[in-house]
Amino acid sequence: MRKSRQILVFMVLANFAFLGGCASTQPVTMTDPENDPWEAYNRKIHSFNMKLDKAVARPVAKGYNAVVPEAPRRGIRNFFRNLSFPVTFLNLILQGKFQDSLTATGRFLMNSSIGVLGFFDVASDVEIPYHEEDFGQTLAVWGWKDSRYLVMPVFGPYTARDFLGRSFYGYFHPISYVAREYNNYIPMVVDLISLRAELLPFQAEIDAANDPYVLIRDAYLQNREFKIYDGEPPAPDYDALLEEY
Numbered sequence: 001m002r003k004s005r006q007i008l009v010f011m012v013l014a015n016f017a018f019l020g021g022c023a024s025t026q027p028v029t030m031t032d033p034e035n036d037p038w039e040a041y042n043r044k045i046h047s048f049n050m051k052l053d054k055a056v057a058r059p060v061a062k063g064y065n066a067v068v069p070e071a072p073r074r075g076i077r078n079f080f081r082n083l084s085f086p087v088t089f090l091n092l093i094l095q096g097k098f099q100d101s102l103t104a105t106g107r108f109l110m111n112s113s114i115g116v117l118g119f120f121d122v123a124s125d126v127e128i129p130y131h132e133e134d135f136g137q138t139l140a141v142w143g144w145k146d147s148r149y150l151v152m153p154v155f156g157p158y159t160a161r162d163f164l165g166r167s168f169y170g171y172f173h174p175i176s177y178v179a180r181e182y183n184n185y186i187p188m189v190v191d192l193i194s195l196r197a198e199l200l201p202f203q204a205e206i207d208a209a210n211d212p213y214v215l216i217r218d219a220y221l222q223n224r225e226f227k228i229y230d231g232e233p234p235a236p237d238y239d240a241l242l243e244e245y
Contacts, residue, residue, distance in 0.1 A: 034146075035146065035147075035148060035149050035159075035221065036148070036149040036217065037148060038148065038149070038150065039149075041151075042149065042150065042151040042157075042213070042217075043151075043213055045151040045152065045153050046151050046157075046212075046213050046216070048153060049151070049153070049154065049156055050212070052154065057192075057193075057196050058196070058200070058203070060193055060196070061193060061196040061197040061199075061200055062197075062200065064193050064194065064197045065197045065200065073194060073197065073198070075119035075120065076119075076190070076194045077194055077195070077198055078111070078115070078118050078119055078120065078121045079117060079118045079119050080118075080175070080190075080191045080194065080195075081118070081121075081130075082108060082111050082112060082115070082117070082118025082121075083118065083173070083174050083175060084132070084173060085104060085105075085107075085108040086172050086173065086174065087133070087134060087135075087168075087169050087172050087173050088104050088131050088132060088133045088134075089101055089104055089105060089108075090172060091133035091134060091135060091137065091138045092104060092131060092133055094135075094138045095133065095137070095138050095141045097133075100131050103128060103129060103131065104131045106123075106128060107123040107128045107129075107130065107131075110122055110123045110126075110128065111123050132227065133227075134162075134165055134166075134168070134169050135164075135165030135166075135167075135168035135169060136158075136159070136161050136162035136163075136164070136165030136166070136224070137165075137224075137227055137228050138165065139161050139164070139165055140161065140228040141228070144161050145228075147159035147160045147161035147162065148160050149217055149220075149221060150163060157216060157217065157220045159221070159224065162224065175187045175188050175191055176188070
């Protein structure tokens with residue numbers, strides 16, 4: 001019974017990690033319709049996920065913010081971000097970014113030691129860049145550039161490519177390893193609660209949008225493209241857009 005409760009909590013909270021992918025960008029509401037051919041299905045799942053967020057994850061995140069002061073919250077986010085190093089390192093190698101893999105290693109070692117297991121991001125203080133890579137990005141680098149948008153029940157928005165790549169992330173991430181090998185979901189739950197709490201300020205923008213589905217979809221796809229091209233995505237084909245409209 002205890003395991004069942006832990007898995008349920010994880011599934012409820014996991015959906016809201018997607019907001020981390022869209023919170024830091026301004027959405028461009030010009031998504032190619034070919035990237036969202038399953039829109040009718042996606043909208044239904046999106047609606048379900050948002051109701052779940054409002055009923056469960058958002059109240060939990062607000063409670064977390066009310067109980068935990070800002071400085072410890074920031075340290076917890078730093079700690080979990082630092083733990084993603086194995087996934088980033090492997091994907092940097094798979095993408096042939098060997099220099100970046102050395103930088104990521106140095107950053108991890110500095111934050112894990114001087115930064116007290118990553119709670120303090122001392123590497124950023126000395127301007128060591130942060131790299132965030134996953135297998136979805138690797139598949140894009142290998143040639144799978146365009147992929148259909150897909151909203152998963154509970155787990156939120158992906159593309160078909162990124163959802164496939166997620167299995168790689170889950171297998172190599174230390175938190176997933178602890179859950180899988182030791183049946184301990186506490187670190188995973190804390191990670192997801194702290195992430196959802198960090199993203200609460202963006203909720204008002206989503207709620208105020210004329211079409212929250214389009215806002216989240218376009219922001220997610222834009223953010224993924226930004227990451228795939230290491231912050232330098234190709235410029236839109238404005239001539240083609242003018243001809244279309």
